[in-house]
Every structure is written in structure tokens, then in C-alpha cells.
Amino acid sequence: MSRKAYSFVRGFSAQPARDLCVDRHYLLCASTGALRLAAADRVWLLPPARAALIEAGHPVRVDLPQPATTASVLFDTAFTTPPPAPLTVFDLSPLARALLAECGQWGASEEPLTAYAETLFAALAAVTWRLAEQPSPVVLPAGRSPLLRHALRFTGERLGGEIRFEEVAAEVGLAPRSLARRFATETGMTWRATLRRMRVLRAIEELSAADTPVTTIAHRVGYTSLSAFNAAFQELTGRTPTEYRASFRP
Known part of the structure; x- marks a missing residue:
């Protein structure tokens, strides 16, 4: 069985829009560069030091107009409650950033999380789920x-x-x-x-x-x-x- 939650960092070159849909709740944090995320009839901008929370199974269109680096966390749907919205972008608090950095020790693996790691990921989810209730204004109607x-x-x-x-x-x-x-x-x-x-x-x-x-x-x-x-x-x-x-x- 794969981990209930895991983290990874990835760099991207500029590339055209593509569709993204995963079977876990997806916390996507921009470190450098800015991404555009489109879903339903809105387009969100994800600049550095902000995060996007994407609900499992919810398709999102990702556009990378410039090179970017992201830190991501994927949560099993049984590990957390559903996010407050299918897609939202919000500012990261100092606590959320600290938890995100600490959770970076645990990548994708078949080994179960330690009790300490589970506590950290649960705390990260609790904090970011709450932050997602106050979305950033950097959003546009898509028509x-x-x-x-x-x-x-x-x-x-x-x-x-x-x-x-x-x-x-x-x-x-x-x-x-x-x-x-x-x-x-x-x-x-x-x-x-x-x-x-x-x-x-x-x-x-x-x-x-x-x-x-x-x-x-x-x-x-x-x-x-x-x-x-x-x-x-x-x-x-x-x-x-x-x-x-x-x-x-x-």
C-alpha cells in the first residue's frame, strides 16, 4: 500500500497548457515562477509563496508561461476530508510553510508513514484546508x-x-x-x-x-x-x- 500522503519537488520548463487530474487531493505550492490553473469558468494565477488546493478527481488545466518550481503534497482521500472547493489558490501562512518544508522528507514510497510523519501531514492538511477557505483574489473569469x-x-x-x-x-x-x-x-x-x-x-x-x-x-x-x-x-x-x-x- 502506498503512503497516505507524500511530498515531492519538481522543476518545469515553460510549456503549453495541459490537463491534470489525479486520484488524490493535491496541494500544489509555487516556489519560483507563476502557473495558471483553469477549472470550470475561472482561471487562477499561482505565483510564488502561494498554494493551490485541488480536489481529487477534479480536472484542472495547467499552463506554464514561464519556468517554474513547485513543491507538492498528495493526500489519500481517506486521510483527509474533501477540500472546501474543487480548486482554490491562497496565501501560505508561516506555519503552513514550515509544515510543508518538514513534510518534504517523505516522498512517494510503499513504506508506511511513521506516526510523527502522519501527524505532520495531518497538521499540514488542517492548516491549508482552513487557509483555502479564504481564497486569493488573483482569479479571472474564463467565460x-x-x-x-x-x-x-x-x-x-x-x-x-x-x-x-x-x-x-x-x-x-x-x-x-x-x-x-x-x-x-x-x-x-x-x-x-x-x-x-x-x-x-x-x-x-x-x-x-x-x-x-x-x-x-x-x-x-x-x-x-x-x-x-x-x-x-x-x-x-x-x-x-x-x-x-x-x-x-x-
Whole structure:
């Protein structure tokens, strides 16, 4: 019988999206780089020092736009209760990070866990399950219809420059008013609010990839004003871009 829980660390090169579905509850923690995780009608960004909790048997699409390193823990479904949601991303607390590091001693093996190891994995599950009840705001609506997914993709490809809603509507073949209704119905957000969030999430990816100056990143994601970029970033994350980058290395 394989272990009730085990841990492993893995490095990835940048690669296109692929589907992931495992038969255990999956705690996925980013150490370097940022991953995109998509399920149902939402896309989560997983930057460093954050974790994703994925329910066993729940399919998730994983996109690696840049190289990344992850630390993972797999829990047998009989060892823990189901996670509070099929997929969520959250900030790791100092206690969760310490438990994750300690559990790294036990990889995949046919040998049973010691009583001490079982206690550690159970504590890690208890802490991270509780943290998952307060998900991170770094999430985007994915759109339920092909038409809206096209609009989102078209918008995402043009974040760094000027983009008008009328251009997006023309690209997908709808009147602006009709596309606006689609955004409200399928995402619960306006296109302008979605654009602002997409720019902040792209900035988080840039912050995690290198030590590029914040001003340069602001311009890359379409902001001509650093103060406007900082305000949008802090509104979503509760931190300035510099503070958020510092949190990657707690």
C-alpha cells in the first residue's frame, strides 16, 4: 500500500497548457515562477509563496508561461476530508510553510508513514484546508461561451497597448451593447474591470519572472501612469507591487 500522503519537488520548463487530474487531493505550492490553473469558468494565477488546493478527481488545466518550481503534497482521500472547493489558490501562512518544508522528507514510497510523519501531514492538511477557505483574489473569469472566451483571449493578447471595447466587439462579431451584456452575464464583471484585473495578473507574472523594475512592468501591461498602476494593483491584492514581489521570498 502506498503512503497516505507524500511530498515531492519538481522543476518545469515553460510549456503549453495541459490537463491534470489525479486520484488524490493535491496541494500544489509555487516556489519560483507563476502557473495558471483553469477549472470550470475561472482561471487562477499561482505565483510564488502561494498554494493551490485541488480536489481529487477534479480536472484542472495547467499552463506554464514561464519556468517554474513547485513543491507538492498528495493526500489519500481517506486521510483527509474533501477540500472546501474543487480548486482554490491562497496565501501560505508561516506555519503552513514550515509544515510543508518538514513534510518534504517523505516522498512517494510503499513504506508506511511513521506516526510523527502522519501527524505532520495531518497538521499540514488542517492548516491549508482552513487557509483555502479564504481564497486569493488573483482569479479571472474564463467565460462560459466560446464567444466570450474569444473576447477574453483577444483582450489578453493586447494588454500592453491601447485597446478599445469596440475593437473587441468587432473582433467577436457583436454590437458593443450585446457584448457588454455577455460580460455581465458570464463573468459578473464589466469588460473594463476584467481588463484591469488581467493587467494586474499579468504584472504579477512579470514580477515573479525577474527583477524587472516596476515602472517597466507597468508600461508592459498597458499603464502609462505608475500611480494608476499602483492603485489598481493595491486595490486587487492589498499590497503595492514592490510589497507583493517581496512576499515571493518570505
